[in-house]
Amino acid sequence: MICEDDPDLLNLFGMAFRSKYNLILVSSGKDCIERFIEEKNHGNRIHLILLDYRLRDIPGDSVARKIKEYNGTKIILITAYSLDDALLDELEDRKCIVKYVKKPIYLRNLIKLVEETIS
Numbered sequence: 001m002i003c004e005d006d007p008d009l010l011n012l013f014g015m016a017f018r019s020k021y022n023l024i025l026v027s028s029g030k031d032c033i034e035r036f037i038e039e040k041n042h043g044n045r046i047h048l049i050l051l052d053y054r055l056r057d058i059p060g061d062s063v064a065r066k067i068k069e070y071n072g073t074k075i076i077l078i079t080a081y082s083l084d085d086a087l088l089d090e091l092e093d094r095k096c097i098v099k100y101v102k103k104p105i106y107l108r109n110l111i112k113l114v115e116e117t118i119s
Contacts, residue, residue, distance in 0.1 A: 001025075001049045003032040003063065004078075005056050013050060016107050017114065029058030033066050036073075046073045047118050050110075051097075053079035061087060064096040074098045074117055078105065 001024040002017070004010040014025050024039070024046070026032045032051065039046055049067065053060035064075050075096065080103035091097045098117055101110065 001032065001036065001046050003027070003029065003049060003055070003060075004052045006052075009052075012107070013110075016111060029055045029060070029063040032063050033058075036067055037070060040070060048114060049073060049075045050114070051075050051077050053077055053083065054081060061091055061096070064091060065094075068094065068096045072096070076101060076113065076117060078103060080104075 002010060002013045003026045004013060005027050007027065010025055010027060014023060017023055024035055026035055032049065036046060036049070051060045051063060055063070060077055060079070064072075064077065067073065067075065076099045077091070077097045078101045082102075083100070088097075088100050092100075099113060101113065
């Protein structure tokens with residue numbers, strides 16, 4: 001699943017991963033949580049979420065915490081902003097996220113990180 005509120009980035013990430021993975025693309029934190037729960041309730045496993053931190057509706061850390069409540073999945077948090085080290089440590093310690101990536105992102109590096117995280 002990819003959760004990104006910038007339509008250009010969402011499309012770019014979608015194109016980069018669509019040939020290798022089954023994707024769910026969402027553009028808000030609310031949609032990410034709802035779709036994750038819907039898929040889980042239907043017995044479908046989401047292996048990884050690429051999650052933007054600064055979404056228009058809900059901050060990415062709140063989305064990650066909520067998904068963790070549902071025995072979530074691996075989440076790579078992506079942001080263009082500097083985040084507080086204490087926040088990142090808390091998210092990693094509670095296993096809400098597995099990685100944190102700062103924009104700008106080299107697509108080749110992101111693809112490699114996704115492959116490593118899923119395997």
